[in-house]
Amino acid sequence: MNRPMSLDLVVAQWMADAAPQESADQLVDQIITATAGQRPRSRWLALLQEPPMQTQNRVLVGSPNGRLVIVATLLLLAALAAVGIGAFLLQQPKPTASDDWPGFRGDATHAGLAHVGPVGNPVVSWKASVGAPIQHDISILGDVAAVGSDDGLLTGFSVADGTKRWSFAATPPMGGPVGTDGTFYAVDGDGVVHAVRAIDGKALWASTVKILQPSDGVVADGLLYYGSPDGAVTALNVKDGTQAWRQPVSQTAMRTPTVDGGTVVAVDDHGVMTSLDARSGAIRWTKPTGVDPPGTPIIVGDTIYLGVGSDSTTGKLVALKASDGTERWHIDRLLFGPSIFGSVGYSGSADGSLAAIDLTSGTALWDAKLPAAQQRAPAVTDRIVYAYTEASHRVVALDRATGGQLWTFDLDGSNQCCVAAAKGKLFVATDAGTVYAIGGDNATIAVGPIPQAPPSAAPTAVATAAPLTDLQPKLDWIADHGPKDFIPWSLAKAPDGSIWAALGLVDRFAIFEPDGTYRETWGTSGKGKGQFNMRRANGDPYGMVAFAKDGSSYVLDSGNHRVQVFDKERTFIRQWGTFGMRPGQFSETGGIVVDDDGTVVVIDNVRQVIETYKPDGTVISTIPAFPDELHAVTGVNRGANSINIGPNGDYFLSLVEPHLVAEVDREGKLVRTYGGQGEPCALTEQAGPLAWDAAGRMYLAQGPERGDRPAVLVFGPDGSCLGGFGKLGGGDTDIAFPASVIVDGTGIYVSDAGVPDRGYRSAIRKFEPLASN
Amino acid sequence: MQVGLVERARSGDHEAFSVLVRTSVPRLLGAATLILRDQDRAQDAVQEAMVQAWRNVRALRDLEAWDAWLYRLTVNACYRSAKSARRRSVVELHVDLDREPVTDDISGSIADRDLMGRALGRLPVDQRAVMVLHFYLDLPLTEAADVLGIPVGTAKSRLHRGLETLRVALGGQAGAVLVAQERPE
Numbered sequence: 001m002n003r004p005m006s007l008d009l010v011v012a013q014w015m016a017d018a019a020p021q022e023s024a025d026q027l028v029d030q031i032i033t034a035t036a037g038q039r040p041r042s043r044w045l046a047l048l049q050e051p052p053m054q055t056q057n058r059v060l061v062g063s064p065n066g067r068l069v070i071v072a073t074l075l076l077l078a079a080l081a082a083v084g085i086g087a088f089l090l091q092q093p094k095p096t097a098s099d100d101w102p103g104f105r106g107d108a109t110h111a112g113l114a115h116v117g118p119v120g121n122p123v124v125s126w127k128a129s130v131g132a133p134i135q136h137d138i139s140i141l142g143d144v145a146a147v148g149s150d151d152g153l154l155t156g157f158s159v160a161d162g163t164k165r166w167s168f169a170a171t172p173p174m175g176g177p178v179g180t181d182g183t184f185y186a187v188d189g190d191g192v193v194h195a196v197r198a199i200d201g202k203a204l205w206a207s208t209v210k211i212l213q214p215s216d217g218v219v220a221d222g223l224l225y226y227g228s229p230d231g232a233v234t235a236l237n238v239k240d241g242t243q244a245w246r247q248p249v250s251q252t253a254m255r256t257p258t259v260d261g262g263t264v265v266a267v268d269d270h271g272v273m274t275s276l277d278a279r280s281g282a283i284r285w286t287k288p289t290g291v292d293p294p295g296t297p298i299i300v301g302d303t304i305y306l307g308v309g310s311d312s313t314t315g316k317l318v319a320l321k322a323s324d325g326t327e328r329w330h331i332d333r334l335l336f337g338p339s340i341f342g343s344v345g346y347s348g349s350a351d352g353s354l355a356a357i358d359l360t361s362g363t364a365l366w367d368a369k370l371p372a373a374q375q376r377a378p379a380v381t382d383r384i385v386y387a388y389t390e391a392s393h394r395v396v397a398l399d400r401a402t403g404g405q406l407w408t409f410d411l412d413g414s415n416q417c418c419v420a421a422a423k424g425k426l427f428v429a430t431d432a433g434t435v436y437a438i439g440g441d442n443a444t445i446a447v448g449p450i451p452q453a454p455p456s457a458a459p460t461a462v463a464t465a466a467p468l469t470d471l472q473p474k475l476d477w478i479a480d481h482g483p484k485d486f487i488p489w490s491l492a493k494a495p496d497g498s499i500w501a502a503l504g505l506v507d508r509f510a511i512f513e514p515d516g517t518y519r520e521t522w523g524t525s526g527k528g529k530g531q532f533n534m535r536r537a538n539g540d541p542y543g544m545v546a547f548a549k550d551g552s553s554y555v556l557d558s559g560n561h562r563v564q565v566f567d568k569e570r571t572f573i574r575q576w577g578t579f580g581m582r583p584g585q586f587s588e589t590g591g592i593v594v595d596d597d598g599t600v601v602v603i604d605n606v607r608q609v610i611e612t613y614k615p616d617g618t619v620i621s622t623i624p625a626f627p628d629e630l631h632a633v634t635g636v637n638r639g640a641n642s643i644n645i646g647p648n649g650d651y652f653l654s655l656v657e658p659h660l661v662a663e664v665d666r667e668g669k670l671v672r673t674y675g676g677q678g679e680p681c682a683l684t685e686q687a688g689p690l691a692w693d694a695a696g697r698m699y700l701a702q703g704p705e706r707g708d709r710p711a712v713l714v715f716g717p718d719g720s721c722l723g724g725f726g727k728l729g730g731g732d733t734d735i736a737f738p739a740s741v742i743v744d745g746t747g748i749y750v751s752d753a754g755v756p757d758r759g760y761r762s763a764i765r766k767f768e769p770l771a772s773n
Numbered sequence: 774m775q776v777g778l779v780e781r782a783r784s785g786d787h788e789a790f791s792v793l794v795r796t797s798v799p800r801l802l803g804a805a806t807l808i809l810r811d812q813d814r815a816q817d818a819v820q821e822a823m824v825q826a827w828r829n830v831r832a833l834r835d836l837e838a839w840d841a842w843l844y845r846l847t848v849n850a851c852y853r854s855a856k857s858a859r860r861r862s863v864v865e866l867h868v869d870l871d872r873e874p875v876t877d878d879i880s881g882s883i884a885d886r887d888l889m890g891r892a893l894g895r896l897p898v899d900q901r902a903v904m905v906l907h908f909y910l911d912l913p914l915t916e917a918a919d920v921l922g923i924p925v926g927t928a929k930s931r932l933h934r935g936l937e938t939l940r941v942a943l944g945g946q947a948g949a950v951l952v953a954q955e956r957p958e
Contacts, residue, residue, distance in 0.1 A: 011889070053841070
């Protein structure tokens with residue numbers, strides 16, 4: 001019905017029509033980002049600042065003028081009181097000013113302190129997938145949570161609801177971001193640092209300086225800091241990515257620096273700590289700490305705390321004076337660097353403990369036993385300690401005051417870095433590519449008892465393992481010629497008898513004659529045909545070659561997520577594979593082998609499959625590599641270091657953790673395990689590659705942190721323990737880091753990646769065959 | 774629900790504030806655009822208002838006054854923007870409107886939507902503000918007056934004058950149809 005309209009209705013209708021109808025999302029983002037870096041004014045200041053707003057009988061906002069004098073008086077008193085307590089407060093760690101979580105272990109001090117985490121029972125606020133493993137930290141800025149993933153993406157999610165806001169792509173893998181002032185910074189696989197705007201993912205700059213395989217980044221006062229494997233600490237300007245300074249401080253790799261009050265503290269792989277001027281990079285002091293290998297330093301006030309690295313079997317937690325590195329106290333336990341609230345630190349431990357330590361005296365206040373040794377740095381609020389333990393991929397919340405358990409929450413994969421707490425949520429990412437935002441229902445929940453689960457893997461196994469029969473075979477030859485940067489990893493023997501050593505750190509193969517004479521080097525770095533990227537996402541040089549009987553070679557080009565096929569003249573024939581989770585794609589390859597019938601077999605640790613292919617790359621079968629049955633036996637699963645095919649045709653997987661070899665049949669069912677704790681041939685390090693001789697004996701390598709155990713364990717055809725050989729050392733027959741072993745009728749070949757900073761050489765050794773009985 | 778979010782925001786919970794921003798900004802932007810007649814400046818005004826709201830959120834004594842306070846902050850930001858625009862502006866063109874036949878049903882006289890826009894644009898900003906609060910944000914005049922910090926009588930007066938000006942601009946006779954009808958409380 002068309003009725004006459006009064007003017008006010010016409011105006012109302014016109015206004016409704018004329019007001020903007022389009023989305024205000026961009027403005028909303030701008031406001032959220034603009035306010036994220038600020039804190040609300042304190043109440044008294046806000047009341048003073050904001051003009052009063054009143055109804056006829058009530059004051060809704062602000063303070064009426066009549067109260068100003070009183071407020072001013074109170075202010076004066078408060079200011080006097082503030083001066084009195086100022087010095088005390090300066091010594092206390094503070095959460096980031098805006099409830100952001102800039103990156104690894106929170107802010108640049110790495111104290112792991114958060115404003116507000118989830119309270120009450122855990123509730124999945126949201127869960128998102130990026131389709132590739134996430135191995136680094138999460139950064140929270142305003143309403144955006146950013147993660148880097150192995151496919152080279154930096155992805156921003158809405159903190160509120162997990163909506164994907166944007167993604168930024170660069171060379172894989174993408175490292176963990178660190179953020180400040182509305183910008184995320186992350187390093188790609190080429191070592192280029194990218195600055196990406198938080199609100200929309202816009203690329204702001206890419207550094208011309210490359211920092212290959214850097215530590216986690218840290219940002220403070222306009223500079224970005226990274227440690228690097230070449231022993232340097234580098235600072236970049238956040239405004240444009242230019243290098244502010246670079247300071248070589250060590251002969252070994254530098255771990256993540258920590259920054260506070262104009263000082264950068266960085267520690268190398270052997271625990272030598274260096275203090276530098278944050279603006280200029282000038283070295284102030286350098287001191288060994290006795291923590292080897294170390295974790296990340298934490299600075300609070302005038303004290304630096306340094307715990308052991310996650311891979312440590314020895315070490316201690318030390319407290320040092322920031323001014324000169326002098327030790328204040330230490331605790332002879334395998335404690336990781338603490339997250340700190342007030343004067344109490346919360347340290348995970350390699351023995352499975354999570355301990356509350358009084359940092360003024362070094363005494364333990366409570367000691368919770370979590371069900372696995374591997375932990376990540378906890379996040380702490382005024383009420384709750386949030387930790388991650390590798391058992392069941394579990395997040396644990398403990399009452400900060402008592403250590404009593406509040407709740408646990410199991411994830412879909414392994415957390416490789418740490419947890420982040422901000423905005424009332426706990427953020428955790430997994431190597432399955434999932435990001436969890438765990439909120440709380442705000443319920444009041446009872447504090448349970450302090451967890452007392454026994455640790456699942458005792459690092460003292462080295463000391464308790466019984467001595468083995470020394471089978472040391474006679475050395476035939478030793479080869480360490482070839483290129484100057486010769487560090488051999490995987491070995492393969494070609495049908496023509498030549499020995500191929502994958503130099504995974506430089507994407508080449510060094511080829512030796514059967515008598516150990518160096519012949520040549522082949523390959524270059526790159527993505528083209530005949531070029532290789534042998535590093536997998538975590539930087540391990542896992543590229544390798546496997547030969548078919550006709551002399552054709554299958555190169556597992558792990559960093560390029562493909563298999564390249566060459567004929568015996570090394571002419572490129574074909575390739576298959578791209579990054580992905582589907583059959584025929586690769587996400588995180590652990591090994592390749594060619595079966596007697598020419599079938600190519602590859603294990604993928606992220607897809608968690610063993611996949612077989614025809615020589616042309618057609619997928620034949622895909623079976624689970626780590627069946628549930630295996631999980632039940634091992635408790636944890638961090639993938640495999642290698643795969644081989646046993647004399648019986650079964651697949652043998654060398655597991656990262658626990659230290660085991662798993663035999664899996666062609667249906668994917670677990671047959672048995674080898675080298676478990678308590679067995680005579682117990683592994684004391686990660687299981688490495690393995691091989692068999694004609695008598696059916698299995699030769700199994702293990703790495704350099706094996707203690708006094710042999711480098712190569714030898715099992716009988718029935719799985720019995722026969723003994724081992726290769727003691728840790730720098731002698732001709734010693735073996736430091738056996739990266740590969742192959743066996744044939746002529747002898748036993750072992751590649752030794754060495755441990756250069758301990759004086760253990762990199763070499764290939766050939767030993768004579770073991771006696772047949 | 775909103776009261777809970779406001780309470781959390783007041784305690785420094787930026788996430789709660791972010792939710793409030795998402796729900797509030799569209800209507801604030803509508804109001805600011807109608808007051809300023811310029812969407813870019815309206816966005817600036819709303820952003821300024823929201824940043825001020827976050828900074829001073831602890832000044833909020835009555836949690837239920839959140840919306841009203843945001844309106845006040847936004848209108849004040851619009852006033853500041855309009856003031857600075859006046860300083861910058863050079864000449865405001867005056868256009869003689871084509872007069873339409875006078876009828877009681879003035880809806881027929883604004884077939885051209887632009888006519889109303891231009892007419893509103895020539896109103897003083899304080900009159901536009903009252904009209905936007907009342908007609909667009911549906912505030913009773915008593916609440917509009919609280920938001921603006923003016924007596925109710927002043928609000929009524931501004932509204933009346935604004936409507937009369939509009940009526941003339943749109944071709945009606947002053948006082949011929951209606952005085953402003955106050956919306957239900």
